[in-house]
Amino acid sequence: MSDVAIELDARRLFCPMPVIRLQDCINRQLVGTRVKIACTDPGVMNDIPTWCRINGHKVISSQEKDHEYILIVEKGKDGD
Amino acid sequence: MTRKAVALISGGLDSLLAARLIQQQGIHVEGINFYTGFCVEGHTHAIRKKDRDKVKRNNALWVAEQLGIKLHIIDIVEEYKDIVINPKHGYGANLNPCLDCKIFMVQKAYEWIQENYFDFIITGEVIGQRPMSQRKQTMPIVSSESGAEDLLLRPLCAQNLPPTKPEVEDWVNRHLLKDFSGRSRKPQMALAKKFGFENYAQPAGGCCFLTDLSYSVKLQDLWSNRGNKQYEIDDIMLLKVGRHIRPEPAFKLIIAREEGENRFLTGYKGQFQTIKTVSHAGPLALIEGDSLSAAQLELACAITARFSKGREADSVELLYADHEKDSRTVRVKPLPAQELPQEWYIA
Numbered sequence: 566m567s568d569v570a571i572e573l574d575a576r577r578l579f580c581p582m583p584v585i586r587l588q589d590c591i592n593r594q595l596v597g598t599r600v601k602i603a604c605t606d607p608g609v610m611n612d613i614p615t616w617c618r619i620n621g622h623k624v625i626s627s628q629e630k631d632h633e634y635i636l637i638v639e640k641g642k643d644g645d
Numbered sequence: 646m647t648r649k650a651v652a653l654i655s656g657g658l659d660s661l662l663a664a665r666l667i668q669q670q671g672i673h674v675e676g677i678n679f680y681t682g683f684c685v686e687g688h689t690h691a692i693r694k695k696d697r698d699k700v701k702r703n704n705a706l707w708v709a710e711q712l713g714i715k716l717h718i719i720d721i722v723e724e725y726k727d728i729v730i731n732p733k734h735g736y737g738a739n740l741n742p743c744l745d746c747k748i749f750m751v752q753k754a755y756e757w758i759q760e761n762y763f764d765f766i767i768t769g770e771v772i773g774q775r776p777m778s779q780r781k782q783t784m785p786i787v788s789s790e791s792g793a794e795d796l797l798l799r800p801l802c803a804q805n806l807p808p809t810k811p812e813v814e815d816w817v818n819r820h821l822l823k824d825f826s827g828r829s830r831k832p833q834m835a836l837a838k839k840f841g842f843e844n845y846a847q848p849a850g851g852c853c854f855l856t857d858l859s860y861s862v863k864l865q866d867l868w869s870n871r872g873n874k875q876y877e878i879d880d881i882m883l884l885k886v887g888r889h890i891r892p893e894p895a896f897k898l899i900i901a902r903e904e905g906e907n908r909f910l911t912g913y914k915g916q917f918q919t920i921k922t923v924s925h926a927g928p929l930a931l932i933e934g935d936s937l938s939a940a941q942l943e944l945a946c947a948i949t950a951r952f953s954k955g956r957e958a959d960s961v962e963l964l965y966a967d968h969e970k971d972s973r974t975v976r977v978k979p980l981p982a983q984e985l986p987q988e989w990y991i992a
């Protein structure tokens with residue numbers, strides 16, 4: 566299991582922009598790569614896991630702290 | 646050989662049904678969703694506190710999950726400006742350039758299928774469903790001006806239109822497609838029931854803020870007062886938030902209506918002059934307009950104080966800050982209600 570390879574700052578962006586940032590980043594990575602994304606729109610707690618489910622990626626962790634939402638996502642086999 | 650189609654997914658029922666009809670014919674379907682900056686999805690529930698507790702779901706993602714398909718979300722904010730500013734086919738009832746918008750999105754989808762080796766495009770359009778973009782005469786315009794031509798299939802009304810390549814080549818069976826037309830939603834609802842779809846989104850006006858009268862008035866006001874029709878993403882986001890009050894052509898106030906909007910507007914402190922009540926609980930206001938005279942600033946403060954808990958007080962103290970640089974306190978008498986004319990509200 567690899568550690569986080571890339572960190573994205575999607576704070577102050579509104580959905581679906583954080584999802585788009587994550588998608589455009591993940592699409593360029595190899596399977597198994599982990600990407601960490603920091604957001605302020607609470608909608609990401611729903612949208613990013615949904616996006617991961619339908620595109621075959623995995624949410625490794627998600628947490629909220631002081632109105633910030635941090636998710637770590639691992640690129641799956643199906644997603645390219 | 647499995648044929649592949651890309652479906653334009655708005656998040657509404659029609660695109661959900663159109664995609665399912667094609668999936669049922671053994672076609673591999675993936676979804677594409679365009680983010681213009683005006684989409685109803687997302688923002689407002691993220692901003693307003695009262696909406697924060699509602700289920701936050703992105704309908705396009707929800708639709709894709711129902712269908713079990715991949716969804717590609719594409720940021721077209723920059724390119725889309727030209728469509729909003731200069732629509733060749735004009736606007737609808739408000740500032741919605743629906744026909745140009747449709748053509749543009751199908752054109753982008755056409756580029757996408759070429760890059761990704763897909764065979765055709767599907768949309769949830771229905772003849773006569775929407776007054777501007779979904780009329781019988783406009784259907785061929787969308788097909789030809791987008792460049793997609795007969796690779797654009799509308800499964801919900803295909804039987805009312807000339808056969809497209811996927812039908813002619815027998816990739817799909819035309820007899821299994823639909824002949825919906827008109828404004829009635831009943832056939833769609835019956836089909837949704839048959840497919841077992843529930844809890845789908847039913848947007849009233851359309852898929853974006855440009856169909857909204859109050860939003861369009863604010864956008865028009867922004868353009869008129871700037872003397873040109875340009876906008877940045879922050880401009881169009883701010884039009885979705887707060888009370889917009891323009892006492893004079895030279896400046897406009899954006900005043901938060903509640904805590905969530907206060908927090909949202911706080912993020913713009915570095916880009917705007919701001920006013921915040923300090924002696925009483927009250928909203929944050931952004932000032933849009935440069936070099937205000939002392940009298941104009943006092944008026945701006947008096948209006949902001951009007952929306953604070955000190956509205957009945959003899960005087961209210963406020964903090965004025967210029968792009969987070971200089972700041973000073975100002976003391977004013979809140980503007981009495983009768984001195985705040987309705988015409989100052991932009992809505």
Ligand code: SF4
Pocket residue numbers: 741742743744746747778851852853854855856
């Ligand atoms: S409602 Fe908005 S997004 Fe939908 S077709 Fe019209 S302009 Fe485009």
